[in-house]
Amino acid sequence: MITTVEEIQRSTSTAMRSGELARVRESRETVGDYSVPDARMRCRDIEVWYGDKRAIHGVNLDLGRNEVLSMIGPSGCGKSTFLRCLNRMNDTIDGCRVSGSIQLDGEEIYDRALDPVPLRARVGMVFQKPNPFPKSIYENVAYGPRIHGLTTSKAELDALVETSLRKAGLWDEVKDRLEAPGTGLSGGQQQRLCIARTIAVSPEVILMDEPCSALDPIATAIIEELIDELRANYSIAIVTHSMQQAARVSQRTAYFHLGDLVEVGETNQIFTNPQHRLTEDYITGRFG
Amino acid sequence: MTDQTPASAPHKRTIDAVNASLKRRRAKERRFRRLGAAAVALGLLFVALLFADIVGKGHTAFQQTYIKLPVVLERAQIDPEGSGSAEVIARANYLGIIRAALRAHFPEVTARRDKRALYQMVSVGAPQLLRDRVLADPALIGTTAEVWLLADDDIDMVVKGQIDRTLPESKRRVKDQTLGWIERLESEGRITKRFNTIFFTNGTSREPELAGIAGALAGSFYTLALTLLLSFPIGVGAAIYLEEFAPKNRWTDLIEVNINNLAAVPSIVFGLLGLAVFIGIFGVPRSTPLVAALVLTLMTLPTIIISSRAALKSVPPSIREAALGVGASSLQTQFHHVLPLALPGMLTGAIIGMAQALGETAPLLMIGMIAFIVDVPAGFTDPATVLPVQIFLWADSPERAFVERTSAAIMVLLAFLILMNLAAVLLRRRFERRW
Numbered sequence: 001m002i003t004t005v006e007e008i009q010r011s012t013s014t015a016m017r018s019g020e021l022a023r024v025r026e027s028r029e030t031v032g033d034y035s036v037p038d039a040r041m042r043c044r045d046i047e048v049w050y051g052d053k054r055a056i057h058g059v060n061l062d063l064g065r066n067e068v069l070s071m072i073g074p075s076g077c078g079k080s081t082f083l084r085c086l087n088r089m090n091d092t093i094d095g096c097r098v099s100g101s102i103q104l105d106g107e108e109i110y111d112r113a114l115d116p117v118p119l120r121a122r123v124g125m126v127f128q129k130p131n132p133f134p135k136s137i138y139e140n141v142a143y144g145p146r147i148h149g150l151t152t153s154k155a156e157l158d159a160l161v162e163t164s165l166r167k168a169g170l171w172d173e174v175k176d177r178l179e180a181p182g183t184g185l186s187g188g189q190q191q192r193l194c195i196a197r198t199i200a201v202s203p204e205v206i207l208m209d210e211p212c213s214a215l216d217p218i219a220t221a222i223i224e225e226l227i228d229e230l231r232a233n234y235s236i237a238i239v240t241h242s243m244q245q246a247a248r249v250s251q252r253t254a255y256f257h258l259g260d261l262v263e264v265g266e267t268n269q270i271f272t273n274p275q276h277r278l279t280e281d282y283i284t285g286r287f288g
Numbered sequence: 289m290t291d292q293t294p295a296s297a298p299h300k301r302t303i304d305a306v307n308a309s310l311k312r313r314r315a316k317e318r319r320f321r322r323l324g325a326a327a328v329a330l331g332l333l334f335v336a337l338l339f340a341d342i343v344g345k346g347h348t349a350f351q352q353t354y355i356k357l358p359v360v361l362e363r364a365q366i367d368p369e370g371s372g373s374a375e376v377i378a379r380a381n382y383l384g385i386i387r388a389a390l391r392a393h394f395p396e397v398t399a400r401r402d403k404r405a406l407y408q409m410v411s412v413g414a415p416q417l418l419r420d421r422v423l424a425d426p427a428l429i430g431t432t433a434e435v436w437l438l439a440d441d442d443i444d445m446v447v448k449g450q451i452d453r454t455l456p457e458s459k460r461r462v463k464d465q466t467l468g469w470i471e472r473l474e475s476e477g478r479i480t481k482r483f484n485t486i487f488f489t490n491g492t493s494r495e496p497e498l499a500g501i502a503g504a505l506a507g508s509f510y511t512l513a514l515t516l517l518l519s520f521p522i523g524v525g526a527a528i529y530l531e532e533f534a535p536k537n538r539w540t541d542l543i544e545v546n547i548n549n550l551a552a553v554p555s556i557v558f559g560l561l562g563l564a565v566f567i568g569i570f571g572v573p574r575s576t577p578l579v580a581a582l583v584l585t586l587m588t589l590p591t592i593i594i595s596s597r598a599a600l601k602s603v604p605p606s607i608r609e610a611a612l613g614v615g616a617s618s619l620q621t622q623f624h625h626v627l628p629l630a631l632p633g634m635l636t637g638a639i640i641g642m643a644q645a646l647g648e649t650a651p652l653l654m655i656g657m658i659a660f661i662v663d664v665p666a667g668f669t670d671p672a673t674v675l676p677v678q679i680f681l682w683a684d685s686p687e688r689a690f691v692e693r694t695s696a697a698i699m700v701l702l703a704f705l706i707l708m709n710l711a712a713v714l715l716r717r718r719f720e721r722r723w
């Protein structure tokens with residue numbers, strides 16, 4: 001699905017002129033249907049506090065199977081915070097509290113009895129800045145499978161490293177130098193290495209926090225293509241500042257504003273026919 | 289765009305202003321650079337002076353004067369029954385043999401007092417050395433051997449020119465008579481300076497010519513080894529716990545403040561603590577490397593904890609996130625990713641702490657390391673002293689010959705410190721990631 005911003009803006013303004021929709025102006029209630037049938041992850045009434053500052057206000061959102069959900073919104077609106085709830089990465093931040101219910105395949109992930117370690121093997125994460133380990137390319141990919149004991153032999157591990165690198169579209173570029181340091185790759189290659197590292201442990205969900213913001217357009221295009229391919233096997237939640245990117249890679253889009261989930265819906269509909277004034281302002285470039 | 293347009297005017301003025309101030313800014317920079325260079329030069333000058341002084345005073349200690357005399361090793365005196373047993377040979381009167389050799393070489397000396405002065409030319413350790421020599425080579429028994437005898441420290445000082453021969457007799461430790469004998473021996477080629485192995489193989493002694501640093505070195509070695517063994521794991525463990533696992537609350541804040549305070553506590557206080565707690569309460573034997581190491585561990589722990597925490601802090605958080613993100617546990621994240629990156633910094637801190645411990649004197653005085661111990665310690669619970677305390681003791685001795693030995697011991701201590709710092713640099717290089 002390739003949509004340019006001009007197209008989006010044109011259609012939006014057409015819709016506005018015609019005045020055929022009664023738009024929601026100010027309410028902070030989520031507009032659109034946040035639930036999907038047979039969701040991979042189901043979040044209800046999520047509140048996140050940093051100390052006594054509330055960063056997320058009662059968000060409900062589902063992540064479907066084999067879908068890419070993009071999260072957009074102005075800086076500081078809580079996209080990263082929300083994303084980091086999904087694999088309990090927020091546990092590592094002092095003073096961060098999360099309340100509400102997040103279920104992964106019907107299992108409560110903030111349950112006291114649940115260990116975040118296996119959870120993070122099921123919900124992988126790709127970060128904004130490529131952060132390969134200062135080890136060889138091979139070691140970067142092999143690390144996850146090794147600590148989780150996913151393979152029983154060296155040959156099996158080798159094969160897993162290869163398939164992961166292939167899925168990340170990096171194999172051909174690095175197959176001759178697997179022992180070279182991962183940090184010696186280009187930014188785009190490093191980010192694909194990080195994706196390979198994440199998919200090597202076969203997670204069910206991949207979270208991506210602005211995975212392309214440090215990359216040039218060509219590297220970005222490669223990763224976007226990759227995300228589209230990964231959708232066949234994984235559920236992906238991606239935070240992005242680029243509306244084109246959201247439009248290109250995602251099936252559903254969620255718009256966050258100051259800690260509220262303002263609107264969520266089919267990507268196509270969000271960009272062509274936003275229901276909330278804030279969403280509309282944001283995607284038409286009047287705000288943010 | 290040749291004519292003056294108002295738009296270009298402010299642009300021009302900026303450039304002018306920059307150019308006008310540029311000279312001043314450059315001059316300031318030059319001044320600052322010169323000041324820095326001068327400070328470095330001053331520092332280097334004093335280091336050079338220090339080294340020149342110590343080496344100038346100490347280098348002579350690496351040589352020792354010996355006197356060659358024909359010594360009659362009569363079988364009747366040493367091993368009358370010809371048994372060849374080491375026990376019998378060891379019990380012989382070597383002092384008498386050496387005295388006889390001296391009397392034979394200076395037959396003109398007859399008066400009791402003069403004879404005593406003559407006997408004093410040779411070190412009191414000489415008979416023992418002669419005994420060792422004969423024990424090692426029993427074939428010498430029954431012959432007259434030319435033997436190099438260890439000279440007394442006063443003779444040593446004269447030969448090395450540290451006692452001025454031109455001074456009037458009353459102002460000299462060595463009298464004219466002895467000086468005459470020395471000159472005669474020198475003219476006969478019977479006096480030589482040899483490498484001073486005793487300095488490296490003996491423990492300390494009241495006699496400078498028999499005093500060595502082996503005991504102090506062994507003591508320092510055992511102490512430091514145990515200190516490192518105790519303080520590095522404890523310090524690194526504490527740092528990791530505080531940095532990565534401990535909750536940030538009032539208690540951990542308090543602990544942090546206290547660790548920083550401990551780093552600034554005068555070292556003698558740790559000595560008092562060691563005396564009261566380790567010796568007083570736990571009954572650890574005093575004057576031993578064990579108790580010294582315990583005290584020095586307390587002293588170096590804050591340094592190691594603080595530098596280890598700094599090293600851990602400098603590891604980028606993205607590495608931790610990456611590891612946690614693929615499902616590593618906190619401990620795995622620490623040991624697989626954070627620790628290897630922080631290790632060079634930790635090692636540097638540890639070695640700096642060890643260097644500090646190696647040079648430490650004050651707290652050790654409190655726990656009995658100042659005792660006069662001749663034997664070279666062979667373990668952690670043998671009475672021992674350490675190098676800096678040995679230096680302190682020798683510096684306090686009145687004999688002229690201890691001055692050069694003090695400087696020589698300082699040279700050895702400095703050599704070890706430099707070696708340790710070198711090791712720190714090399715370790716850093718080796719452990720630092722190549723990427």
Ligand SMILES: Nc1ncnc2c1ncn2[C@@H]1O[C@H](COP(=O)(O)OP(=O)(O)OP(=O)(O)O)[C@@H](O)[C@H]1O
Nearest residue numbers: 050053055073074075076077078079080081082093
């Ligand atoms: N570790 C933290 N401690 C305290 N407050 C935080 C912390 N991290 C984020 N916040 C606050 O929470 C709010 C949401 O931050 P978050 O990083 O989720 O925004 P974001 O939508 O990802 O922004 P951006 O697009 O700039 O990445 C912000 O107001 C931010 O100041």
Ligand SMILES: [Mg+2]
Nearest residue numbers: 079080081209
């Ligand atoms: Mg963010």
